[in-house]
Amino acid sequence: MVRRPALLRIPALPRPPLPGPPAVLQTLPERFTSRLHDERTAAWLGMALGASFLTAFATGLVSHFLQHPPGWAQWPSRPVNLYRVTQGVHVIGGLATVPLLLAKLWTVYPKLLRWPPVRSAVHGGRRLLALVLVGGALFQLVTGVLNISYWYPFPFFFTTAHYWTAYLLVGALLIHVADEWPKVRRTVMTRPEDAVGRRAFLLTVAAASGTVALTTVGEAFSPLARLALLAPRRPGVGPQGLPVNKSAAGAGVAAAAREAGWRLTVTGRVEREVTLSLAQLRALPQRTARLPIACVEGWSAEATWEGVRLRDVLRLAGVADGARVRVESLERGGLYRTSDVAPPHWRDPLTLLALGVNGAPLDLDHGFPCRLIAPNRPGVMQTKWVHRLVVS
Amino acid sequence: MKARIAVAAVGLVLVAVGVRGIVLHVDVSGWAVWFVGAAVLHDGVLVPLVLAAGLLTRRLPGPYRGVVRGALVAAGCVSAIALPLVLGYGRRADVPSRLPLPYGRNLVVVLGAIAAAAVLAATFRLLRERGVGVERAGRGVRLRRRPRPGPEGGVRR
Secondary structure, X not given: OOOOOHHHHOOOOOOOOOOXXXXXXXXXXXXXXXXXXXXXXXXXXXXXXXXXXXXHHHHHHHHHHHHOOOOOOOOOOOOOOHHHHHHHHHHHHHHHHXXXXXXXXXXXXXXXXXXXXXXXXXXXXXXXXXXXXXXXXXXXXXXXXXXXXXOOOOOOOHHHHHHHHHHHHHHHHXXXXXXXXXXXXXXXXXXXXXXXXXXXXXXXXXXXXXXXXXXXXXXXXXXXXXXXXXXXXXXXXXXXHOOOOOOHHHHOOHHHHHOOOOEEEEXXXXXXXXXXXXXXXXXXXOEEEEEEEEOOOOOEEEEEEEEEEHHHHHHHHOOOOOOOEEEEEXXXXXXXXXXXXXXXXXXXXXXXXXXXXXXXXXXXXXOOOOEEEOOOOEHHHOOOOEEEEEEO | OHHHHHHHXXXXXXXXXXXXXXXXXXXXXXXXXXXXXXXXXXXXHHHHHHHHHHHHOOOOOHHHHHHHHHHHHHHHHHHHHHHXXXXXXXXXXXXXXXXXOOHHHHHHXXXXXXXXXXXXXXXXXXXXXXXXXXXXXXXXXXXXXXXXXXXXXXXXX
């Protein structure tokens, strides 16, 4: 329920002859007669929204620091599906947040139209905070939705803008939570006796979120793949039953990857440099691992990979236990031409230099002749078309 | 109180970190257009459309109003999220497994399912309303809980 500020209820006061705003502007908030525009609805939606955004922030940070690890961080290679889950929660949860945010903004919309726009310095500060919250939340959801659709109509680089805006949004969110805490506590803890149909409204919003989740979650949770009518990916669709993010042609490696002279070189801080042909790699002990490709865009799909253990190849060359390995692709450039493999990952027996997937040699688009596949790691770091391992 | 001040202080630090990162690493003018533009388009276009839908559905009979509005909320959210997929600007000829589905048709299927659920819910309500007519005396408390529909719309039950 939005009440007109008491100040405005004294029309008889003699006022300076300045032309005041039209009466319609001063009474706009009162024209919203739905009783769902009230504190209690806003509080419940706000709590759900706060939990959603904090979850997205945490899972987003996981994904960010996996790809840009600070010196002290040691990301484990197990559980195998951890990144798959955190990033799935980030993206599917983010999509399901859209109805929550829209409902919350609708609930508090009359506050936008209050007159006068700014009553005091504190009130002005709150309104600025609201702009940061509204702009930031919409910015994150809009850019996120566009990014997973591979549509980049904005003039900035998605990951950088999405990353830094997250700090701004969550910072504003924490200030907002601290500011509204007593109000939320009071309104949620008291039993309303006003017969406003909040429950039906909140259930409707939950149903909308549920519909969004249900029609997209199958891109990560393959038992529901057939329900993923509105997901940008579908497990099972792609060469060898596996989606592809970057094709060999798109990466400009189609010719180089098929060359008979392809060799895998292990170099850097090794006891002896090793060069292996594809036939020599196939002659090493072959292992099988059931591992997912878990993309930063939220989709993931499991496959059965065959190849040699990365640690077997590295031990052929003789490397220290604490060594770090840079895996290099045949690609000439691009952000993801190389990836770093820290000890927990290269020592893991599940980490393979895969030569085949799902019972056949790798498709060119899956990284033929040789690709990295490791547990609990973003898809962009499962380097394809590998030709060099540089140990440091 | 101390905890609230601490939370607000952490928030201020994060805001500062975010602003610094945006200024240093992002094209600020383009970013600002999208940041403020999103809020302006939401407040100036999307919400007025929702309010108009609330007005248009105001005259529906009580039992159906909430169902129709609920279906519109779900359908609107699903459509907004599916729009970039339906437009399909992200498709690439060399990566057919990217956006592989007929999203226009799929959106129609999902909207159809929402409509079907709404029809079911409305039928259920109709039947229940008829039943309530008989046992009205015994359920007076429940009936009193029904909110009054307002002129702006948005009251649902």
